[in-house]
Amino acid sequence: MTNILTVRDLHIQARHKHGTTEIVKGIDLDLKPGEVLGLVGESGAGKSTLGLAAMGYTRDGCRISSGSIRFRDQELVGASASTLRHLHGNSIAYVAQSAAASFNPSHRLIDQFTEAPLEHGVRSRKQAEADAIQLYREMQLPNPEEIGFRYPYQVSGGQLQRAMTAMAMSCKPDLIIFDEPTTALDVTTQIEVLAAIRKVVKEHNTAAIYITHDLAVVSQMADRIMVLRDGHMVETAPTEEMLANPKEDYTKSLWAVRTLHRETRPRPEKTPLLAIDKVTAHYGEFKALDSISFDILPQRTVAVVGESGSGKSTLAKVITGLLPHSPGGEIRWQGEALPPRLQDRDKTILRDVQMIYQMPDTALNPRHRVRDVVGRPLTFYLGLHGAEKEERLRSLMEQIELDPDIYLNRRITELSGGQKQRIGIARALAAEPRFIICDEVTSALDQLVAEGILKLLLKLQEKYGLTYMFITHDLATVEAIADDVVVMQHGKIVEQGTRDEVFSPPHPDYSARLLASVPEMDPHWLDRVLAEQKIDLLENN
């Protein structure tokens, strides 16, 4: 069978201030019609660049320096803009990571759907709209006849991602590039999107390149997996073979990330460090937290788990005092009631409770240097100056495993995501706190980097006897780090207990669904889960 896409010795360069850097270094790739290829790697591995190059497109500042990209028998390297324009959307389509950011918010979904078929002249408006409804139905969107007439902000994230896939299918392309289409979604939503994408791709016999850093996801979707690192191909093999028997060390290390596991520690009989007692909180009229009660014991890690909208981040806001809770409940710190409002709390409490954020890019002021960020709590809480402060700064940098000589004077903008997250940890540590709230601290990071951060947090916990509250939707993280687990949904606690209690059956419905939705590195996992859900549905009806 002839290839639909053939890439030979592809080199792509990126231009910057000091010259050029090669970001794709000689990659060969073959894709047969109807085949789904998974591209896996950390950020910076060049997977998105390669994915875009498969369309004959490079980002601003990048250029294809040598090599060939053939789509069927057409050379895309050096092809004219009009040739490419004819192919894009028509024969090759692209599904972006964030559908919410990729749709034009001021046009209805169906108008954006029909744009490409009309532009390429392959469909009349009527036909294109009929196609849209058909595809919306295939993508299992609710109300396929109507949903197209809504605006992007009127549908949920998971639905948008499916609408976007439908849009990519609008001209019946031969090749679709999926660039991390489910990364921004909750696990429970992700499952629906994955199932829908896989079904449509299979039924239309479309070839696809599926880019992701999540191995479990790619093993559901791809026929074959290619692992990239620093612009090189590490290895490629059919999915089953790749999962069962990775050959290269790097691939093995990627595979091993999901196996970090904390020893079960006995629950000590101590007074809780932080007790949350019937706490309710509102955003205006909306009840975001509904009578939440649980204890956080000293030197333990409590994981708060739930989908977005379940109230986990609100809980962090309430504990820190950013959002005062409604009268009635109480938060007790070592047995004493905390004032609900941040302004009324004294400095020792502020110092004891620190926070690490989800997005390292926004958690640190881009105008500051590392020295300013980490040094401020030292001056503010501990009154350190001069040589004393310098010494503390250096020892903190060593704690977070960054060389003080190199990094202390760097600007925040000169750091990578993982390094920024480490600086965030240093800032929290600088206050010498007793309790740290970690708000999805690893979800914006690659798996290998995330593992490093988790290990660091565990090490620091041992060393300083810290207590953590870990907000996450990733159950692999819970497995890796938590002692106790609290499962939340719609602002209420669904289940709580030690990790082993929560992870072993019987589960309340919601916990069961959440646990079942976490992708596993088994190529048959999705089929199995979908089959189980179908049975559930049949039984319920």
Next chain:
Amino acid sequence: MLRFFKTTPPTALLGLFIILSVAIMGVFAPFLAPYGETEVVGAAYMPWDSVHLLGTDNLGRDMLSRVIYGARNTVGLALLTTAIAFTVGATLGIYAALKGGWVDQVVSRAVDVLMAVPPLILALMLLAIVGPSIPNMVLVIAVIYVAPVFRLARASSMNIVVLDFVQAARLRGEGNLWLISREILPNITSTLVAEFGLRFCFVFLFIAALSFLGLGIQPPTADWGSMVKENATLITFGDITPLIPAAAIAVLTIGINFVVDWMLHKASGLKD
């Protein structure tokens, strides 16, 4: 330094040159001007010659000297006024964004009221109440220009205050002063600086306009706006002398705009 000349667009260089020249003219006016600011050196409306390069004005004062001194007065006052408007407007704007709620509502609505009245009419009215003097004029114009600066500072801070690092600073227990000056201000500086250039032009034209109407800088102080007014009759005789201060206003305005465009372009991060 050479690199700077190579990488900076020629329009920006020209703009910088103009601004620099005017600044030097203003600072060293007593040394550069051939005659005193208010010194009567000849008959009224003398034509251009080698002694009085630009002739004399309606009272027989040297025109060139007055244009040079005018840079000091008009530009200096405009700078002062803009600086006051920015200090007050930016502080209020960031504060309103930071506090939100009723603080934001009260200040924003007050500013809306200020913006609802056309600036020139408002200025004329206020000056009629407090009386035309230089300090009064500076304050009145500053108050008027607090409004747009406030709007801009508030809008750009709104994007910053929601970021986690501001929340982190709040949780640390930092005071408003730190939040405004260390966390937020550095992130909106480029926007504010560009706006400063533009607003400076407006203020400067505003002062010239008020002076032309007789409510701004009072005679005998040399000022580009009032110089146009004082010598306006010459136009009817086909003499372009009154256009010289007007041209000075125009050239400086264009120069500043060149520089501001360049800074905005740099701040936006767009590549050519």
